[in-house]
Amino acid sequence: MAKRAQIIPPRPDLKRKAVNFSKGFDLKLTPEVLQKLETVVHKSQDKFTADIAERLTDMRRSIAQNAADASLHPYMIKALSDASREIKGAGGTIGFDLLTHIGKSLNDFLDGMSNLSARQLEVCTLHIDAMYVVLANRITGAGGAVEAELMRAFDEACAKFREVS
Amino acid sequence: MPEKIDFSKVSFLIVDTNPLSAQLVRDILGMLDVTAVRTATNIERAQNVLRRDGVDVVITEHALGDESGVDLIDWIRNAADSPDRMTPVIMLTANSAQNYVMTARDKGVSEFLAKPFTVEGLYRRLVSVIARPRSFVNIDDYFGPDRRRRQVPYDGPERRSSDG
Numbered sequence: 001m002a003k004r005a006q007i008i009p010p011r012p013d014l015k016r017k018a019v020n021f022s023k024g025f026d027l028k029l030t031p032e033v034l035q036k037l038e039t040v041v042h043k044s045q046d047k048f049t050a051d052i053a054e055r056l057t058d059m060r061r062s063i064a065q066n067a068a069d070a071s072l073h074p075y076m077i078k079a080l081s082d083a084s085r086e087i088k089g090a091g092g093t094i095g096f097d098l099l100t101h102i103g104k105s106l107n108d109f110l111d112g113m114s115n116l117s118a119r120q121l122e123v124c125t126l127h128i129d130a131m132y133v134v135l136a137n138r139i140t141g142a143g144g145a146v147e148a149e150l151m152r153a154f155d156e157a158c159a160k161f162r163e164v165s
Numbered sequence: 166m167p168e169k170i171d172f173s174k175v176s177f178l179i180v181d182t183n184p185l186s187a188q189l190v191r192d193i194l195g196m197l198d199v200t201a202v203r204t205a206t207n208i209e210r211a212q213n214v215l216r217r218d219g220v221d222v223v224i225t226e227h228a229l230g231d232e233s234g235v236d237l238i239d240w241i242r243n244a245a246d247s248p249d250r251m252t253p254v255i256m257l258t259a260n261s262a263q264n265y266v267m268t269a270r271d272k273g274v275s276e277f278l279a280k281p282f283t284v285e286g287l288y289r290r291l292v293s294v295i296a297r298p299r300s301f302v303n304i305d306d307y308f309g310p311d312r313r314r315r316q317v318p319y320d321g322p323e324r325r326s327s328d329g
Contacts, residue, residue: 003305010298011251014221017174019296024171025197027296029288037284040192044185051185085228086183089259092281093189100281 045094052090052099053135055083059128063121073115080124081110087131095140098147102131102154109158119161127154170295176201176218180211180225180237181257186280190224190257193284197291206230208237215241215248222294227258227265234258235272242273242308250308251301253294257282273309275299 018024025033059080066076084107091099106127109120116124130150133139139147177194179202181187187204194202203220205211207229214220223241225234238254241247253275258265261279269277275298276290299310 005302005304007311008251008301008303010300014175014253014295015298018170018172018221019168020171021166021168024169024173027168027170027292029285034285037193037196037288040196041189041284044189044192047185048189082228085259086186089280090186093283094281097281 041094048090048094049096049135052087052096052131055087056128056132056135059083060125063125063128067116067121070115077110077113077116081107084110084127096134097142098134098139098151099131101142101151102127102134105151105154105158109162117161123157123161126157130154168296170292172197172199172291175199175222175295176220177203178211178214178220178223179204180206180208180223180229180234182206182226182228182230186226190287193287197288208232208240211237212240215252216246219248220252222291223252223254224257225254227256227260227269235268235274238269238272238274238309253298255290255294257287270312271307273307275310 062079066072084103088103179187203214227234255276256269256274257278259280
């Protein structure tokens, strides 16, 4: 028989030492503070774009080194999956929403896979190439009609060629 | 007079394998006058920091190489050697699919924020864990913040001791 739940009131220590009425930041973010915080993110943009470019290079290298040998595919897929997840997480944070969309598309595509067919490898390569283009052309935001069409094409390709191997 | 948070009084532990991502969070916290920030790249190091120094708030990735931030939450909430089972934990992660969110919630995460994130989203979670902490619930297979965020009508039997 399930025991009754014990409700423990929130501990007051942290609130007591940090929350007050005179010093610090308003609970609701003011436009001025928001702007200052966004400056921090903006300043990190160059480092993040360099990091993403390096990850894309590593992804291409991983495919070049491992694609021909099926026994190495799990290792390659793990590398591609990890890198695409990082790009998905970083892209939108620094304003490159389209990178996030493409990274997520690739990450979802690879989910659960342990081997890739030639067609599936091609889908991966197309994702990587597209991310390079977005980065090289500094396409911030979600892009326009062309980018929307690109994402639709990726969705179709992923749906068509995604079969867990 | 409105309430304020003096972040300089709050210490943080950031657990992330990506140094850039950890640095960004550290820089944002720095802009909020936080001075006490520790970082760790795996669970063992995070545990060492928590055991040795203790921190007020943990911000962890879900994906920690071959490990998972959920295991860190599980250790904080349930391990016999956890230094503080009620430490607020914010999960900041690119693993944002529903199953990840549900698993983190059921292990006792305090707040969940998906990457890519906005500074506004992070700030809201910080305010939530510091100024608006939730009650904790201790029942058979769960110890963590109350998972009932919304008050919805419930017609079943009352099982909570506080419900009388």
